[in-house]
Amino acid sequence: MKTLLPTSTAGSLPKPAWLAEPETLWSPWKLQGNELIDGKQDALRIALQEQQQAGVDIVSDGEQTRQHFVTTFIEHLSGVDFENRKTVRIRDRYDASVPTIVGPIARQKPVFIEDAKFLRQQTKQPIKWALPGPMTMIDTLYDDHYHSRKQLAWEFAKVLNQEAKELEAAGVDIIQFDEPAFNVFFDEVNDWGIACLERAIEGLKCETAVHICYGYGIKANTDWKKxxxxxxxxxxxxxxxxxxxxxxxxxxxxxxxRVPIELLALIRGKKVMVGAIDVASDTIETPQQVADTLRQALEFVDADKLYPCTNCGMAPLSREVARDKLNALSAGAAIVRQELANAN
Structure with a gap:
């Protein structure tokens, strides 16, 4: 029987201190070679177990095998020069030194398929895998080849589609595309961003998701939110x-x-992963607070389409805080599940 209000995370979970620097984005690996491969798999097992112990229904790799949600995918593509870096403005918020597009984009080999197969072997639960969305990818690069945001996004959509089809074949149930850029470049989203996303999911039979957030709980994002x-x-x-x-x-x-909850009426009919856990704060939500967020969402989303989730990834948090937040998410969903059962 299908679980009502199945819980999941938006993506990342904190990495163990022996694998990477804690509470840090873009943290370098502390291991090398075969030790790093083993270490990533060990960390993935731990992330899976922590989700299972917290009662999370749709599990992921916690992004333990990647350094960053965008660049780790791009590193495996040809046409990108990581030595030749330029400073660009990311999502109109902060400056970053980024790689340069120097030639045609191509995916020579699978990026995450072995990791996804490994996760699939560890659990019978539904699994979700996150990929960067085309528009967010182009926002983290300097384009010295196509000289067109739209064309570069389209090329990325094609290679993402290749990867997504192999992830589906590896047993992934939900493929999620992370598009925080959708909250910034509205005209482009409507002109070609959604079309690029649809190119990335072309031909997939598994479920697809797009994650649109206001970003990790890092200073550049929290300052922007103010x-x-x-x-x-x-x-x-x-x-x-x-x-x-x-x-x-x-x-x-x-x-x-400060998202007005009634905006959910604009996507009526879609399944919605409702972020009920704040990732920009160490304060642990109570199960009742999670339940309140879900109850508000249920005014605009049918119960069979509501998926309680975290607001964004939890990589910058401590492992203890992330664990407690996952427990709160599951407990809050359980409260509302019971209320729905009683109402019937």
């Missing part, structure tokens, strides 16, 4: 077209964000 005013209505710009798209699930940030 400028957004009392209501964060960014989703309003892209939801109508996403509602018409072929994407199955939309993952968004609700708890402690």
């Amino acid at each position: 400028t957004l005013g009392n209501e964060w209505r960014q989703y309003e710009e892209v939801f109508p077209k996403l509602q018409q798209s072929n994407i199955d699930i939309i993952s968004l940030e609700c708890h402690n964000s």
Whole structure:
């Protein structure tokens, strides 16, 4: 029987201190060679076990095998020069030194397939795998070849589609594309961003999701959020077209964000991963707080389409805080599940 309100995470979980620097994004690996391969697999097993012990229904690798949610995929593509770096503005928020596109983009070999197969071997639960979305990928590079954001995104969509098809064949149940850039470049999202996303999911039979958030709990993001005013209505710009798209699930940030919950009405009919855990704070939500967020969402999302989730990835948090937050997510979902059962 299918679980009502199945819980999941948006993606990353903290890495163990022996694998990478804790509470740090882009943290370098502490192991090398075969030790690193073993270490990543050990960390994946731990991340899986922590999700299972917390009662998470749809599990992931916790992104233990990748350094960063965008660049780890790009590192495996040809046409990108990591030595020749340029400084660009990321999502109109902060400057970063990024690789340069120097030739045609191509995927010479699978990137995450072995890791996905390994995760599939460890569990019979539904598994979700996250890939960077085309628009967020182009926002983390300097393009010295195509000189067109749209064309570069389209090329990335094609290689993402190759990877996604192999992930599906490896037994992944939900493939999620992370598109925080969808909360920034609204005109481009509507002009070609959603079309690129649909190119990335072309031909897939597994479920597909797009995760659109306000970012990790890092200073550049929290500072930006302070400028957004009392209501964060960014989703309003892209939801109508996403509602018409072929994407199955939309993952968004609700708890402690200032997103007006009624914006969910714009994606009625879609499955929704409702972010009920704040990843920009070490404060542990109570099960009742999680339940409150889910109850509000249920006014606009049918119960069989609501998936309780975290707002974003939890890589920058401590392992203890992340564990406690996952427990709160499961406990809050259980409260609302029981209420729904009693109402019937």
